[in-house]
Amino acid sequence: MTKILTLAFSLLLFLCCSMSNGPKEGRLAPDFDLASLDGRQISLSEFRGKVVILDFWATWCKPCKLELPHFVALQQEFDKEVLQIIGISLDKVSSDEVASFVKEWKIPYIVVMGNGEVARSYGGIRGIPTTFVIDKQGNIYKKYIGYRDKEIFERDVRALLEKA
Numbered sequence: 001m002t003k004i005l006t007l008a009f010s011l012l013l014f015l016c017c018s019m020s021n022g023p024k025e026g027r028l029a030p031d032f033d034l035a036s037l038d039g040r041q042i043s044l045s046e047f048r049g050k051v052v053i054l055d056f057w058a059t060w061c062k063p064c065k066l067e068l069p070h071f072v073a074l075q076q077e078f079d080k081e082v083l084q085i086i087g088i089s090l091d092k093v094s095s096d097e098v099a100s101f102v103k104e105w106k107i108p109y110i111v112v113m114g115n116g117e118v119a120r121s122y123g124g125i126r127g128i129p130t131t132f133v134i135d136k137q138g139n140i141y142k143k144y145i146g147y148r149d150k151e152i153f154e155r156d157v158r159a160l161l162e163k164a
Contacts, residue, residue: 070150
């Protein structure tokens with residue numbers, strides 16, 4: 001009886017963990033319409049034809065701060081015609097405070113203010129940083145939760161650019 005209960009529990013745990021509410025790799029990334037720090041409305045769909053790194057982050061998040069130099073370097077390394085990085089701030093502070101942080105850290109890519117709706121559309125962001133690498137057709141190529149080295153993102157971008 002114990003073996004049956006253990007097996008049933010294991011199966012239930014597997015099913016629960018594998019049935020996430022967010023978009024899956026290979027599926028179209030949810031579009032959004034969010035305000036950038038300079039007041040423009042930014043939609044993910046306007047970047048079709050480019051590889052996109054979509055980073056959910058916050059100014060208070062230490063692992064996010066460790067990744068920021070990676071994204072700054074990648075945006076400078078790759079032409080904006082082929083790669084666009086978008087930071088989605090999940091801060092609960094004003095956009096002016098986030099803009100001050102962006103200026104201090106010399107972030108050259110687009111930063112928008114996120115909200116609960118966009119976080120839910122991406123599966124309910126449960127930890128940050130959470131980063132999606134999106135191909136030129138707008139499909140999710142990879143999802144990363146937590147800090148990653150620059151080489152991980154660089155490898156993904158190069159693989160997607162080579163797909164032509």
